[in-house]
Amino acid sequence: MDVNGDLVHGATLTAVLDGSTQPVGLLGALSEAHRIQRLELPVHTMLPVVLRQLLLPIMLDALKAPRDRREWGDRLHRGRFTEDELARLEHYLGPKGYGDRFRLFDAERPFAQVAGLTALNGETKSVAQLVPSVASGNNVPIFSALCEADELLLKPGDAALWLLHAHCWDTASIKTGAEGDPQAAKGKTTGNPTGPLGQLGLVVPTGRTLYETLLLNTPVVPDGLASEDRPQWAWDERPTGLAGTSPAGPAWSERPASGLLDLLTFQARRVRLFTCDMEQGLRVNRVIVSAGDRLARTPEYDPHTVWQHVAKPKKDQAHQRPRRHLSGRAAWQGLSTLLAMDLPEQGDGPYTSLLLRQIGDLQADEVLSQQYRLGAETAGLEYGTQSAVVENAIGDDLPLPVQALLAQDAWLRKALLECVEQADQAARALDTLNNDLRRAAGGDPLPRDKGSRPSAQFLQSLDRTMRRLLTGLRTVGADDSDLLERGQLAWEQSVWHAATSDADVLLAAAPPRAIVGRTVRNGNKEFVYRSGKANGMFRSKLAEILPRAAEERRATPKEVAAA
Template identity: 90%
Template sequence: MDVNGDLVHGATLTAVLDGSTQPVGLLGALSQAHRIQRLELPVHTMLPVVLRQLMLPIMLDELKAPRDRREWGDRFNRGQFSADELERLEHYLGPHGYGDRFRLFDAERPFAQVAGLKALNGETKSVAQLVPSVASGNNVPIFSALCEADELRLEPGDAVLWLLHAHCWDTASIKTGAEGDPQASKGKTTGNPTGPLGQLGLVVPTGRTLYETLLLNTPVVPDGLAPDDRPHWAWDERPIGLGCNSPAAPAWSQRPATGLLDLLTFQARRVRMFTCETEQGLRVNRVIVSAGDRLTRTPEYDPHTVWQHVTKPKKNQPHQRPRRHISGRAAWQGLSTLLAMDLPEQSDGPYTSLLLRQIGDLRADEMLSEHYRLGAETSGLEYGTQSAVVENAIGDDLPLPVQALLAQDAWLREALLECVDQADQAARALDTLNNDLRRAAGGDPLPRDKGSKPSAQFLQSLDRTMRRLLVGLRTVGADESELLERGQLAWEQSVWHAATSDAGLLLAAAPPRAIVGRTVRNGNKDFVYRSGKASGLFRARLTDILPRAAEERRAAQKEGAAA
C-alpha cells in the first residue's frame, strides 16, 4: 500500500483464492469475486464490517439493487460480474469516480476519518483503542498478548479493518472530546452508545464464492434506493435539508438513517489515525477516537439482524426490535430464531432476518436450487459495565438447508427444530439428573445461573453431529420423507448415546450414600431422592424425548430375545 493508503489497489484485504491466500485491493476483490472462496479476516465480527462498510455499498451505489427476484436471480446465476458491470465498478473506484476518497492517509479527505481532527487536550492514544482484543483503558482482556504500555503498530491493511470495526462495534465508553465539537465538555463526550452493530444479532448468508456471498447479502428493493441516499464517502451529495452533519467534520448528530447506503456506512465515531515509519514500512500507531453520529433506531430494512417481535410495545416503540445472540450457545441452538419465517401475530416472539426471508422467497421462485450449499455466519459482541468494555465475542457459522427457509413449506424446518428441541430437552434432563443426585447425596441442586452444568458439555459434544445433519439435509428433497426419517433416527441415536454416556459418568461420580438417598420435605409433601430412582426417571424422560431411538432399541431387544 502506498503512502496515501490506496484502498482500491493496495493490499487492503486477504482473499482465499484457489486454496491459497492472496492480498487484494477493493477493485481486485470485486473483479475476482467469482474466483475468491472467502475473505481471510482477523475476527468473526469483521465479515459484516467489510460487507457493510465497503463492498456492498460500492456495489449497490454503482450497480443498484435488483428491483425484483427475477433480476436478482439473473445476476446470481451468471456467477460473476459482467464486463459492463466491472467497467462501471472500475470507473466508480477510479480517478473520475470516488477513487480519491478511498485513501487512508489522504491529507484532505482520509477514508472514514476526519482530516486534522484534534483532541481538546492535544493528546493522542494508542491504536489499541480500535482493537477490542488488546488492552486499552478500561478494556483489559484477560488473554491479551499486549498490555497498555506496549506499543501496537498496525499495517495499513489491518488498520483500515479495525477502523471500520470501531465504526460498527466500538464500546460505549467515554470518548475523547474533539476541537470543533460543540457537544464535547471538559475534554470528553459522554453518553455514547455502542457502535450500531453492537445492538444487533447479525446473520450473514454466505455462498460458494465471494460473488455469491455479495448477492446473497443484496436485498431486493422494488422501488430502488432513495435518490438522496448516499454512502459516507459521498456525504457532500446529500441534500442539506436532511440535517446530516458531515462525517468528515468533528461535529456529530443523533439521527435516523436516510436509507440503506447511509445505514450500511454509518459513521458512529469521528476518528483520525497517525502513522510512523518503521523498518518494515509505514505503520499506524496512534489514534483519536471521538464521538460520532448516533443512530436513533435500527430501521426494519436492516438486512442482517434478527428481530424480536413485540405484540404490544411501549408508547413510541416499534413492534420489532433487534434481537441479540446469546453468548455461549452454538448457532444451531438458535435455529428457532434463524428459521422463524412467519411474523408472530398473537404473542411476542422471534422473526428472522430480511435476507434469510428473501432467500426463502428466492427458493420458492426457483431462483436458488434446493440443494444449494448455503451458509450462515452469526456474530455479535457481549459488552459489560455499562457497555464500556467488551466481555465476549460471539461468532459461529453453520450450513443451512435452503429448503428450511421456505415460508409456506415447513416440513424440513419442523424436522430441524424438532432435532434442536430434542437436544435442549435431553440437556435439561441431564441437569435434572445431576440435581437429583446432589439431593440424594445430601447436597443442594446447583443454582440456575451458577456452577458448571453437565448440559453445557453435552450440547458441545453434539455440535459436530448437528453440523453433519445440516449438511446432509441440504440434499433432501420434498419427496424424500424416508431419507429425512433416517436422518432424524440417526440424530436421535447420537443424542441417546451422548446423553446416556454423560449420565453414566454422573452416576459413577455419585457417592455411595446416594444409593440409600434421603427424603426432602417440600411444603406438605415428602420427596425421596435416590440414585437408582433418579437414573430410572432420566431414562424414562429420554425415552419420551427420543421416540425413534427408543423404538429402535425396543425392536433390537425383541429381536435379540427371539434369537
C-alpha cells in the first residue's frame, strides 16, 4: 500500500483461496470473488462492515441492483462477474471513476474521513479508540492485551477496517468537539447514539464463495436505486436541496437515509487518522473521532436486521423496529426469529430479515435450489453504562436449510423450531431440578439473575448436535418425511442423553440430607422437597418434552424380551 493508502490495489482485505490466505485490494477481491471462499476478518462484527461500507455499495453502484428474481438467478448461475461487469467495476474503481476517493491518506479527500479535522482542544488520541477490544478511555475490556498507556500501531489496511467499524459500531460516549462543528460545546459533543449497526440484530447470508455471498446480500430492487441515492464517496453528486451535511466536513446532522447506498455507507462519525513512519513502513497511531451523522430511524428496507413487529405502535413510531440478538445465546437458539417468515397474525412478534425472506421467495420460484448450502452469520454488540462501553460481542454462524425459509411451506420450519423448543424446555427442567435439590438440601433456589446455571452448560453441549442436524436437513425434501422423522428422533435421543447425564451429576453432588429432604410452608400450603422426588419429576417432564425418545426407550425393553 503506497503513502496514499490505496484501498483499491493495496492489502486491504485478507482472502481465503484454496485453504490459504492472500492479501487483496478492493478490486482484487471483486475480480477474484468467484475463487475466494471467504474473507478472513478479525471479529464477527467486521463482516457486515466490509459488506455494507465497501463491497456491496461498490457492486450495486457500478452494476446496479437486479430488477427481478430471474435476473438475480442469472447472476447466481453464472457464478462470477462477466467480462463486461469486471470492466465496469475496474472503471468504477479506476482513475476515471472513483479510484482516487479510496485513498486512506489523501490530503484533500481521505477515504471515510474529514481532511484537516482538528479537535477544539488541539489533541489527538490513541488509535485504540477505534478497536473495542483494546483499552481506551472508559472502554476497558477485562482481557485486553494492551493498556491505555501502550501505543497501538495499525497497518493501513487494518486501520481502514477499524475506521469503518467505528462508523458502524462505535459507542455512544462523549465525542471530541471538532473545529467547524457548530454543535460542539466546551470541547465536546454529547448525546451521541451508537453507530447505526449497534441497535440492530444483524444476519448476513453466506454462500460457497465471496461472489455468492455478495449476491445473497444483494436485494432485488424492482424500480432500481433512486437517482439521489449515492454512497458516501459520491456525496457531492446528490441533488441540491436534500437534507444533510457532507461527510467530508466537520459539521453533522440528524437525517433519514436517502436510499440503500446512503444507508450502507452511512457516516456516523467524523474521523481523521494520523500516521507515523516506522521501520516496517507507514503505521496509523493517532486518531480524532468526533460526532457524525445520526440516523433518524432504521428504514424497513435495511437488508440485514431482524425485526420486532408491533401491532399497535405508539404515536409516531413504526410497526417494525430492529430486534437485537441476545447475549450468551447461540444463533440456533434464535431460530424462531430467523425463520419468522410472515408477520405475526395477532399481536407482537419477530419478523426475519429482508434478505432471508428474499431467499425464501427465490427458492419458491425455483431460482435457488432447496439443497443450496446456505449459511448465516449473526453479529451484534452488547453495550453497557449508557452505551458508552462495549460489554460483549455477539457473533455466530450456522447452516440453514433453504427449504425452511419457504413462507408457504412450514413443515420443515415447524420441525426445526420444535427441536429448538425441546432444547429450551429441557434446559429449564434441569434448572428446576437444580433448584429443587438446593431446597431439599436446606438452601434456596438460585436468584434469577445470579449464579451459574446447569442450563448454560447443557445448551452449549448441544451446539454441535444442532449444527449437524441443520447441515443434514439441507438436503431434506417435502417427500422425505421418514428422513425428517429419523432426524428428529436422533435429536431427541441426543438431548435425552445430555440432559440425563447432567442430571446425574447434579444428583451425585447433592448432600445426603437431600435424600430425607425438608418441608417448606408457603402460606397455607406445604411443599415437600426430596432428591428422589425431584429426580422423578425431572424424568417425567423430560418424557413429556421428548416423546419420540421416551417412546423409543419404552419400546426397547419389550423388543429385547420378545427376542
